[in-house]
Amino acid sequence: MAESHKLKGNEFFRNKEYANAIEEYGKAILKDPTNSIYYTNRAMAEIKLEKYDQVVADCQRAIELGSTFKAYYYLGLAQTEIGILRKAEENLKTGYEMALKDKSPSAPAICQAILNVRKKLWEDREKKRLAQVAPLLIEVEDMFAAKLEKELQEAEKTLSGEELADEKDYLQSEHDKKLETIRTIFSRADEKYAPKEVPDYLTDPISFNLFVDPVISKSGNSFERSWILQHLKTSSTDPFSRQPLTANDLIPNIQLKAAAEDFIQKEGTF
Numbered sequence: 001m002a003e004s005h006k007l008k009g010n011e012f013f014r015n016k017e018y019a020n021a022i023e024e025y026g027k028a029i030l031k032d033p034t035n036s037i038y039y040t041n042r043a044m045a046e047i048k049l050e051k052y053d054q055v056v057a058d059c060q061r062a063i064e065l066g067s068t069f070k071a072y073y074y075l076g077l078a079q080t081e082i083g084i085l086r087k088a089e090e091n092l093k094t095g096y097e098m099a100l101k102d103k104s105p106s107a108p109a110i111c112q113a114i115l116n117v118r119k120k121l122w123e124d125r126e127k128k129r130l131a132q133v134a135p136l137l138i139e140v141e142d143m144f145a146a147k148l149e150k151e152l153q154e155a156e157k158t159l160s161g162e163e164l165a166d167e168k169d170y171l172q173s174e175h176d177k178k179l180e181t182i183r184t185i186f187s188r189a190d191e192k193y194a195p196k197e198v199p200d201y202l203t204d205p206i207s208f209n210l211f212v213d214p215v216i217s218k219s220g221n222s223f224e225r226s227w228i229l230q231h232l233k234t235s236s237t238d239p240f241s242r243q244p245l246t247a248n249d250l251i252p253n254i255q256l257k258a259a260a261e262d263f264i265q266k267e268g269t270f
Contacts, residue, residue, distance in 0.1 A: 002031030006038055013045055016162060021045040036065035043074045048165075052078040069098035073110050080117045085124065088117045096213070100226065103233075107226035111212050118264045125265075137186050141179060148175040198267075202260050206231065206239065211260040215250040219243050222253050 009024030025042035032038065039062035043055045059067075059075035072095030079088035092114045099107040131138050148171060155167045198210055204224035213225040219241035223231075229247060231239055238245040 002028040002035065002038070005031065006041060009041060009045070013041075016048075018045045018048040018161075022049070022051075034065060036062040036067040036071065039065070040067055040070045040074060043071070043078075047074060047077060050081070052081045056082070069095040069102060069104060069106070069110070071095075072098065073106065073113070076110075076117070077113060080113070080120065085117055085121050089114065089121070092117060096226070100229070103229070105230060108207065108224075108230060111207075111224060111226045112209065114212050115209060115264070118261075122264060122267070134186060137182070140182055144175060144178055144182075148172070198263065202256070202263055210264060211253075211256055214253040214256045214260070216253045217241070217243075217245055218249050219245075222256055223250075225250065225252075 005024045005028035009021045009028065012018070012021035012024060022042055022045045025038050025045065028035070028038040029042070039058040043058040043062070046052075046055045046058065055074055055078035059071045059078070062071035063075070072091045076088045076090075076092035076095060079085070079091065092110055096107060096110040096114060099110055127138065127141070151171050152168060155164060155171065159167055202210055204211055204214070204227060205221070206227040207224055209224065211222070211224055214222045215225045215228065216222050217228070217238050219238050221238060221240050223239075228239075228250065232245065232247055236244060236246065
């Protein structure tokens with residue numbers, strides 16, 4: 001009986017009827033409160049509706065019941081949005097390791113989420129630093145943030161579902177562009193504020209993102225672990241050298257990982 005509600009919830013989720021999906025997953029939980037999958041499924045739908053406090057509660061319960069990587073992944077996403085960044089990073093890293101063991105195709109997405117939370121951690125540190133050395137820049141950034149918050153609130157009054165999500169993405173993108181522009185202006189006055197480009201050697205050649213968990217192949221090429229493992233599911237060769245390659249041939253690149261972590265802590269870009 002509980003499973004039938006889960007299946008109905010899955011159907012609602014596929015149709016982007018997230019509120020109905022949440023209701024069906026809730027019914028499944030009432031029938032069987034010991035199944036962690038029902039909690040992670042509900043959390044997945046709650047993320048779509050930005051119900052982050054509920055996501056945290058459901059994921060924590062799923063973890064107590066012995067959940068898969070999804071509970072840690074969704075928990076990390078929600079904590080990132082709420083602003084519990086250190087905990088978010090810890091949970092995302094746990095979810096990433098579990099996803100690798102499960103050979104899940106979600107590993108690259110979790111890797112990206114780790115980069116996002118590390119960027120937010122850097123932004124928090126940078127804002128505190130700039131508050132001391134560049135108060136005018138902080139004042140301008142706060143004005144932009146207030147304007148964005150007002151625009152988001154207006155959007156929530158007139159839009160919903162995917163339209164609201166798209167509008168929020170657009171407003172956030174425009175906000176980020178304005179911040180980049182104002183920071184560039186300040187950087188011309190003081191080189192200390194200038195954003196740094198990610199060096200090529202710190203960039204994964206498949207995803208073009210800053211490395212999080214780099215590995216070395218037999219040919220000496222470095223790749224992001226989750227992305228090269230996805231590649232090896234459809235090909236048994238190194239994407240560059242074309243030499244035969246398996247997952248067992250990959251060796252952690254500890255020095256490169258440390259360099260990438262140091263870069264994002266100092267520069268916040270990827």
